Amino acid sequence: MTLVSTESLPLTTSDSVVVVRQAVRQRAVELGFSLVDQTKIVTAASELARNAIQHGGGGRATIEAVTDGLRRGLRLTFEDDGPGIGDIQTAMRDGFSTDGGLGLGLSGAKRLSHEFSITSTPGRGTRVVVTRWK
Amino acid sequence: MERIPILKMGEVLLVSIQVDMHDRLAMQLQDDLTERITAARARGVLIDISALDVVDSFIGRMLGNIAAMSRVLDAQTVVVGMRPAVAITLVELGLSLDGVRTALNVERGMELLTHNAEAIVSGRKHDAGFH
Numbered sequence: 001m002t003l004v005s006t007e008s009l010p011l012t013t014s015d016s017v018v019v020v021r022q023a024v025r026q027r028a029v030e031l032g033f034s035l036v037d038q039t040k041i042v043t044a045a046s047e048l049a050r051n052a053i054q055h056g057g058g059g060r061a062t063i064e065a066v067t068d069g070l071r072r073g074l075r076l077t078f079e080d081d082g083p084g085i086g087d088i089q090t091a092m093r094d095g096f097s098t099d100g101g102l103g104l105g106l107s108g109a110k111r112l113s114h115e116f117s118i119t120s121t122p123g124r125g126t127r128v129v130v131t132r133w134k
Numbered sequence: 135m136e137r138i139p140i141l142k143m144g145e146v147l148l149v150s151i152q153v154d155m156h157d158r159l160a161m162q163l164q165d166d167l168t169e170r171i172t173a174a175r176a177r178g179v180l181i182d183i184s185a186l187d188v189v190d191s192f193i194g195r196m197l198g199n200i201a202a203m204s205r206v207l208d209a210q211t212v213v214v215g216m217r218p219a220v221a222i223t224l225v226e227l228g229l230s231l232d233g234v235r236t237a238l239n240v241e242r243g244m245e246l247l248t249h250n251a252e253a254i255v256s257g258r259k260h261d262a263g264f265h
Contacts (some may be wrong), residue, residue: 014157021154021188039188039219043227046190050157094228104191108227 001075004065011052011059011080020049020061024076027063031072033134041074041132044112047105048078048128054099056080056126066131073114073133084122092118138163140170146247147174147209150182160196167200171207178247179204182240184215194229201234210250211235214243 007027009020024045028038045061052059059080066075085091092110097103106128110116113130120126136159141148147170149163167179179200183189189197201211212235216224224231237243 018154018156025187036219036222039217039223040226042188043190043223046188046192047227050190050192102191102195102229104228108191108229111226111228112223 044109052080056082081125085120145177212243
């Protein structure tokens with residue numbers, strides 16, 4: 001995978017979720033994503049940005065345009081320095097929520113992406129990376 | 135403070151969401167609508183989301199909450215104008231919007247709300263005559 005461009009945005013308040021959504025949309029348009037693909041990756045970004053703020057107390061989002069051979073895609077990284085997730089398997093389950101939400105953030109973002117990885121260290125923070133190819 | 139306007143047309147409250155809503159704005163709309171339903175004695179709420187290019191789980195939850203709260207307050211909610219790409223994404227996200235009535239556009243949504251209101255009124259008349 002080759003990195004073409006990178007952009008980092010802070011995740012602090014609910015306004016930053018909107019900023020991230022708009023930045024991801026712009027990159028997806030530039031990469032020539034179809035409208036449905038744009039919508040999917042922007043929605044995944046929205047879920048993961050909100051998670052980092054609500055559960056991780058904030059952090060940063062990195063938006064990267066990547067290529068792999070002829071494929072072009074968007075790789076998004078969401079990192080926070082929050083309490084971390086003790087049981088990732090449970091957190092990934094549809095409907096599991098610790099804040100009264102719908103519990104679709106992580107599982108939904110995974111379904112909306114082609115590649116998904118999550119690493120979390122209790123007491124240190126969480127890092128989620130998703131990629132969607134054109 | 136920034137707010138999404140709520141218009142009243144007869145017994146129906148109309149909301150057209152024209153901005154990329156942050157979460158506080160969505161919560162504010164939910165609170166405002168609940169108050170207005172009671173104050174305006176509304177029988178229907180029509181929410182136009184045709185300008186929204188993203189509906190994530192937070193906005194989905196807000197729509198579900200508004201529908202549930204209006205039902206408790208004896209009003210019906212119809213969400214109209216969902217973009218096809220948003221509908222496809224919502225299903226993949228896992229959000230089924232249970233309990234939220236939808237219609238293709240504002241016109242059909244209004245039809246749904248006014249027909250239902252008429253059906254309820256004629257049902258009441260029928261009941262009254264029966265006893």
